[in-house]
Amino acid sequence: MLGSLARTLREEARRADERRLCCLAGEADPEPALQEVLDAADLDDAVLLGHRDLAALTRHEPRQAGALLGTTRDCVVVDLRDECRPNALGRAVGAVDGGGLLVVLAPPLDDWPDRRDRFDETLAVPPDTLDDVAGNFRRRLVGLLRAHPGVALVDLDSGTVERDGLTEPAPTQPTSPPALPDDHAFPRVAYESCLTDDQVAAVQAFEALREGNSAVVCTADRGRGKSSAAGIAAGALAAAGRDVLVTASDRRGAGELFARARAVLDAMGLLAHGEETVQATDGGRVRFASPAEATDLPDDPDVVFVDEAAGLPVDLLAAFLGRVPVGYATTVHGYEGAGRGFAVRFSERLARNDVDVREVTMADPIRYAGTDPVEPWAFRALLLDASPPVEPLVADATPESVEYVSPSSADLREDEHLLREAFGLLVLAHYRTEPDDLARLLDAPNLTTHLLTHDGHSVAVALVAREGGLDPETCAEVYREGRVQGNMLPDLMTGQLRDPDAAGPVGRRVVRIAVHPQVQSQGLGSRLLDDLHGEFDDADWFGTSFGATPRLLAFWQDNGYRPVHLSATRNATSGEHSAALLRGDDSPLVARHARWFRERVGDVLADTLREVDADVVRRTLAGTTFEEPNLTDREWRLVAAAAYGPGQFDMHPGPFRRLALAVLTDPESDLSADRERLLVRRVLQFHDWEVTAEELDYFTASGARRELGRTLQVLVERYGLKAARDERDRYG
Incomplete structure (x- = not known):
């Protein structure tokens, strides 16, 4: 029976150039059934x-699913019994070729949402336990299966066989080879x-x-061949x-x-070398650099290709514009990244x-064929195509017109419309939403979702993590060991900044x-934060961390947040x-960490x-507490001598x-x-005069020196x- 089903599924997938998904669920050992399917x-x-x-x-291992990137297979088997990791499932779907099968191994479907696995262990951050983790993702996944x-x-x-998965598609028509330009x-x-x-047009x-x-x-x-098109062009x-x-x-x-x-x-007939660097016989080459390295344009390349650009921040992508094709x-x-967010945010930058x-x-x-049913299943199961509301529905939203709501995770699971809009906003905003x-x-259990809605549509979203609240024994262990799962800011303040009391509040x-x-830029983000602060008015502190x-x-x-690191x-x-x-007007923790940051x-x-x-330094320092310089008389004479006379600050x-x-x-x-930039680069970061002058567009190092004197x-x-x-008056 199972062999007949597998054979029929594969034949239909091949005939239609589509893919099929076969889920083997139950407590029984799946290996005999899996072997029967494969044979x-x-x-x-x-x-x-x-x-x-x-x-x-x-x-x-599921965490190593990236090994499937850039590969295609007739079959990928995803064993979700020990760990239902959504990223691994997404990578598996993308690696199955037309005519192939995606095989999913799962526990009994009725019981699956209430079981806990290795991925759930990553969600149970102290002081929560595994029993506190919900099963909404798997419950939704079972419904879609x-x-x-x-x-x-x-x-x-x-x-x-609960479902045979057959769709009886029309036979695919033979396609003509693409027309060459x-x-x-x-x-x-x-x-x-x-x-x-399409690929011809892209090349x-x-x-x-x-x-x-x-x-x-x-x-x-x-599956459309965009990376292949880029590779053909690069060659x-x-x-x-x-x-x-x-870069990628x-x-x-x-x-x-x-x-x-x-x-x-x-x-x-021009390939000279094809390993890490692809080398042509006449000197041309195709080489790789990490994104952070690539923005420096090492060895002055003639052309740059950015593959899976949505997986990188827009500021980094824009760093190439105007400098190199x-x-x-x-x-x-x-x-790979928030593609929809890339389309919106990067188009604005372009x-x-x-x-040109x-x-x-x-x-x-x-x-695979455009009629493939596995692609829309994956899009829906993993919300790969989630989008925020269309613009006309929210165009007149203001801080006064919106409503603040905090749906539970169960509310989001039961309201597909609300979930898609909220997750779509997160995808749009951040380059690594996955x-x-x-x-x-x-x-x-430590995450909550908060929205501003306008006429029932989401216009702003915040994802908030509860952190801290650890018992004294755990706090002491964290201080000794330097790590605590899922508590980013207490972990930072305890482990790196050496505050033994940071993980308690x-x-x-x-x-x-x-x-x-x-x-955007109409006060809605600040309105959302105001409502958040009001809802959690019993919190000892609020915090955030991001690429500065x-x-x-x-x-x-x-919005009242002060830099601490x-x-x-x-x-x-x-x-x-x-x-x-961190933010917290009455919080001793916030006060001391803000003070410590200013001191160091x-x-x-x-x-x-x-x-x-x-500019990051300037903006960071602008958020710290102002303190008088408190220079001694001798120190003031040194400064004035450098400002008006022959003194030198670097002495x-x-x-x-x-x-x-x-x-600052x-x-x-x-x-x-x-x-301000001159003070940062030369006085605070102590870059030499030549580097400072070149970076800040002074004609010469002497010109930068004179400008520092005028600044002093x-x-x-x-x-x-x-x-x-x-001392000033000594120099007339």
């Missing part, structure tokens, strides 16, 4: 995601390797990267002697791009740049906040330093924070740094932004004591 359906090219070895298949076309359900315990700059062999007309669009001030944006859903450019730099969230994710570049050069390829709906932009969209699937986040939103960390782009940019720092500081290392993907901010920031800026962007840097910190934290300061004169006049004025 009957002739599935030799199968791989397993799970924690147990089965059917002699090559196995990857039982209702969606193309899904076969087999009860292993009773040996019955009459007029093209890339070699003909590049276009002969394209599989669809031809990338021809624009032969020119200087150009950008090409290629978007598509998964053609390398064949012409161009140095092509490729990780090297493995760009595997298909490199494979296609290698194939094009090989077909042209750049091609962006990205998935619109997928676990419009503000004086760059070409945009191309690929719609035709390559690996399926795992959907499960966290629905099941994590109960706080609320704003994990994500997003406002519909149609109504001047705009984000200003938003949080305007700036990370020494950059995020490998975004290239940003993370900032942590001058030292770390000259050491571990020397490379933090000057006695201490008083100059205290003075710089004072003016002074809310009454009217010092220009350029002079302003500070002497504003803060200087009698000793400073007397």
